[in-house]
Amino acid sequence: GTFDGKAGNVPTVAKFAMIGDRLDAVVDAHDATGRDAGLLVTEVTIEAELKIHAEAHGDLPHIDTKANISLGRATIDATAGIDTGPKTRIKGQVAVRNFNAAAIQKTAPKTEIGLDANADIEIADDGPHGKASVDTLPGFVENQKIPKVEVRADVAGKSGKATVTIPDPQLKTKVDIAMTPHGADGQTIAAIVESRIPDLHRVPY
Numbered sequence: 184g185t186f187d188g189k190a191g192n193v194p195t196v197a198k199f200a201m202i203g204d205r206l207d208a209v210v211d212a213h214d215a216t217g218r219d220a221g222l223l224v225t226e227v228t229i230e231a232e233l234k235i236h237a238e239a240h241g242d243l244p245h246i247d248t249k250a251n252i253s254l255g256r257a258t259i260d261a262t263a264g265i266d267t268g269p270k271t272r273i274k275g276q277v278a279v280r281n282f283n284a285a286a287i288q289k290t291a292p293k294t295e296i297g298l299d300a301n302a303d304i305e306i307a308d309d310g311p312h313g314k315a316s317v318d319t320l321p322g323f324v325e326n327q328k329i330p331k332v333e334v335r336a337d338v339a340g341k342s343g344k345a346t347v348t349i350p351d352p353q354l355k356t357k358v359d360i361a362m363t364p365h366g367a368d369g370q371t372i373a374a375i376v377e378s379r380i381p382d383l384h385r386v387p388y
Contacts, residue, residue: 192219193233204243211236217254227287231255244268256281271306280320295323309340330354341370355379 186197195212214220217229237250244267252259263275277300284291297320304313317334336345341364349356356378365371 191223193223206239206241206243206246208239209237228289229254229287231257231286241265255283255286257283257286272304273306274303276301292325293323294325296320296329297322304338307340310338312339313337340364353381 184199186195189195190212193212193214195210197208197210199208200206212220212233212235214229214233217231217233220233221227221229231254234253235250236252237248239246239248241247246265246267247262248265249262250259251261258280259277261275261277263273266272278298280297282296283294284296285293298317299320300315300317302313302315304311304315315334315336315338317332319329319332321331322329330349330351333348333350334345335348337343341362343362345360347356347358347360356376358377359375361373363371363373
């Protein structure tokens with residue numbers, strides 16, 4: 184099927200085909216000012232050009248998806264492979280560049296934020312299993328520098344561990360977090376923080 188019209192007053196073109204187990208879908212939307220898209224989500228105020236492109240293709244139970252979103256200068260590019268069945272597995276990547284919080288909320292600070300994230304997660308009866316990582320880029324919040332942050336996480340049902348690292352030599356910090364089951368439904372979280380800051384007066388943040 185094909186749709187060529189407006190979704191929430193936002194010009195949208197969508198194509199969808201399902202033949203047997205084969206799925207093919209493409210969606211494109213463009214809001215030149217962002218204001219019409221902002222009306223769909225009243226919690227945010229969008230005042231920048233918004234473009235959305237999304238695709239899904241594959242032979243079930245496997246689907247490959249990708250999405251490209253731009254809002255003003257900000258871009259989000261994501262891809263994911265999804266396998267469904269007794270266990271669902273999602274393996275994907277996300278890249279964010281030039282994100283400005285003030286572009287979606289007037290009261291938010293101006294930001295310049297970017298990150299790269301990866302995940303390979305399987306959803307089982309006892310919860311998610313897999314690995315994830317996030318690497319932020321050095322950026323700014325209201326002209327205040329923020330350092331690069333690296334996050335590595337492993338999860339196995341109700342157990343998991345994560346490491347958060349700030350590699351900057353002037354603000355070198357590492358946080359190790361461990362999560363273990365406690366009782367029937369509870370969890371215990373423990374954290375160890377190591378920080379080596381040679382001179383607080385010389386920290387550029």
